Amino acid sequence: MKYFVQGLLITLIGLFAFSSCQKSDLIGLDINPQDSINGKYIANYNVNTVTVRDDSVNTFNIGQYPLGSLSDPDLGTTEAGIAMQLSLPSSGFTFGTGPILDSAVLVMRYGNDFYGDSLNTSYKVDVHELTEKFGANYYSNKVWSIGESKGSKEGIRNFAWRDSIRITQIVKGGPDTLVKVAPQLRIKVDTAYIRAKIVNAGTSNLANNTAFVNHLKGLYLKVSKAADATGGIAFLNMAATDVVARLDVFYRNTNSSGGKDTLTASFNVAGEAASIKHNYEGTAVKAQLDAPLQTFSTVYVQPMGGLKTKVTFPDLKNLKQLGNIAINKAELVVYTGTSTTSILEPSQALTLYQPDIAGQRQSLPDQVSYWGGSSYDSTKKRYIFNLSTYVQHVLSGKSEQYPVYIIPSDVRFISQQSRNISTIATTASRSILAGKDHPEFKIKLNIYYTLPHQ
Numbered sequence: 215m216k217y218f219v220q221g222l223l224i225t226l227i228g229l230f231a232f233s234s235c236q237k238s239d240l241i242g243l244d245i246n247p248q249d250s251i252n253g254k255y256i257a258n259y260n261v262n263t264v265t266v267r268d269d270s271v272n273t274f275n276i277g278q279y280p281l282g283s284l285s286d287p288d289l290g291t292t293e294a295g296i297a298m299q300l301s302l303p304s305s306g307f308t309f310g311t312g313p314i315l316d317s318a319v320l321v322m323r324y325g326n327d328f329y330g331d332s333l334n335t336s337y338k339v340d341v342h343e344l345t346e347k348f349g350a351n352y353y354s355n356k357v358w359s360i361g362e363s364k365g366s367k368e369g370i371r372n373f374a375w376r377d378s379i380r381i382t383q384i385v386k387g388g389p390d391t392l393v394k395v396a397p398q399l400r401i402k403v404d405t406a407y408i409r410a411k412i413v414n415a416g417t418s419n420l421a422n423n424t425a426f427v428n429h430l431k432g433l434y435l436k437v438s439k440a441a442d443a444t445g446g447i448a449f450l451n452m453a454a455t456d457v458v459a460r461l462d463v464f465y466r467n468t469n470s471s472g473g474k475d476t477l478t479a480s481f482n483v484a485g486e487a488a489s490i491k492h493n494y495e496g497t498a499v500k501a502q503l504d505a506p507l508q509t510f511s512t513v514y515v516q517p518m519g520g521l522k523t524k525v526t527f528p529d530l531k532n533l534k535q536l537g538n539i540a541i542n543k544a545e546l547v548v549y550t551g552t553s554t555t556s557i558l559e560p561s562q563a564l565t566l567y568q569p570d571i572a573g574q575r576q577s578l579p580d581q582v583s584y585w586g587g588s589s590y591d592s593t594k595k596r597y598i599f600n601l602s603t604y605v606q607h608v609l610s611g612k613s614e615q616y617p618v619y620i621i622p623s624d625v626r627f628i629s630q631q632s633r634n635i636s637t638i639a640t641t642a643s644r645s646i647l648a649g650k651d652h653p654e655f656k657i658k659l660n661i662y663y664t665l666p667h668q
Contacts, residue, residue: 261657262509262526263649265502270519271354271639273488278325282447283437287554290494297358299348299432301484305422310467317464318408322450323457324375324397329642330446337370344432352487354519360434365403373448398457447642452486459483490518511652512551516644517622525618543662544605549596549655551646560645563589565623567635568616575635579603587623
């Protein structure tokens with residue numbers, strides 16, 4: 215049995231190759247010299263590539279929420295904010311007799327990722343009041359209506375998402391205690407605003423959550439930085455159990471004995487949504503978005519409703535003329551292109567999907583029994599995707615040949631068995647990929663197959 219190794223093959227070249235003398239030409243292939251292979255490798259990289267916009271993301275109940283401002287010299291700018299709704303500590307909540315507000319702090323647990331410049335950029339996080347009512351199932355391209363800033367945290371040199379901190383914990387009837395807590399972002403909110411909007415809200419507005427959210431529609435987090443700074447995207451875990459996302463209001467009131475009690479009222483976050491904006495003006499990406507029918511040598515993938523790479527194999531069906539060949543292995547090999555910054559590393563994992571006749575995302579047949587993505591090989595600077603069953607199904611007529619799309623993946627938030635092919639917003643890492651006719655590394659489809667009757 216002879217094995218032939220080749221990239222995509224147009225019919226004329228394929229027939230000529232098999233009628234000529236046999237010669238092993240394995241340049242560019244990762245083949246063990248001990249393997250018994252007698253075949254040809256045709257240097258035909260007819261794999262078309264172009265960057266297109268990805269779908270927006272439903273940011274309801276995702277693993278972690280992006281927050282930040284990132285200036286990518288290759289992919290433009292990304293701004294990510296978080297809208298949130300608060301709930302009462304209890305129905306009919308009251309601050310008691312003669313409440314005196316001390317302070318208010320918005321508290322959120324960090325997630326497990328940061329992408330960007332964690333050393334040289336100074337960030338400012340502002341807390342705004344929403345001026346529109348919060349709902350559910352908002353997508354990432356939602357633009358929220360907000361008012362002026364009601365509090366901020368300035369001079370953040372890095373989002374210390376891995377570092378625990380120490381805070382002063384109020385103990386009722388005892389001395390305050392310094393305690394060590396999990397990594398979290400804490401932002402002071404303007405006391406005059408909290409006093410007018412919450413402490414003095416009145417019994418009708420604090421009667422139940424429906425009345426409260428009509429009174430205080432919600433809060434919105436927004437990040438700013440210097441225009442010439444790289445910046446970055448941090449992530450917040452709004453569903454953490456060790457640090458509940460909340461607004462803590464610290465106050466004193468008069469107790470039954472006429473003394474003063476120091477108390478804390480926590481208004482927990484009851485709903486959240488991410489708002490993400492990408493701007494590609496002035497970048498090479500814009501040219502591709504304006505010409506989706508062309509093919510390009512450098513292509514891009516970006517999460518958070520950003521970019522995906524469309525891949526087509528225009529000559530794949532021509533292999534049918536060789537007969538009922540058996541596909542032993544088919545691999546799409548994609549190398550990373552050249553980035554203008556070393557700070558922004560490639561995505562650690564990418565995956566594939568194909569649309570059906572209705573345009574709905576479908577897993578490739580190779581993904582049925584296992585996760586069909588590819589982890590990044592940082593040594594060889596590439597991703598390798600298994601397309602064996604996909605190619606066999608196309609050649610046998612079992613499946614229609616639709617385009618294949620490369621998109622980011624985040625294996626921390628999906629099972630290896632889940633084959634998640636949805637747009638994601640739990641990571642900000644992107645990849646620059648070498649496409650067709652790249653000057654150094656061309657995208658290629660390596661096909662190992664057996665001819666009939668061999």
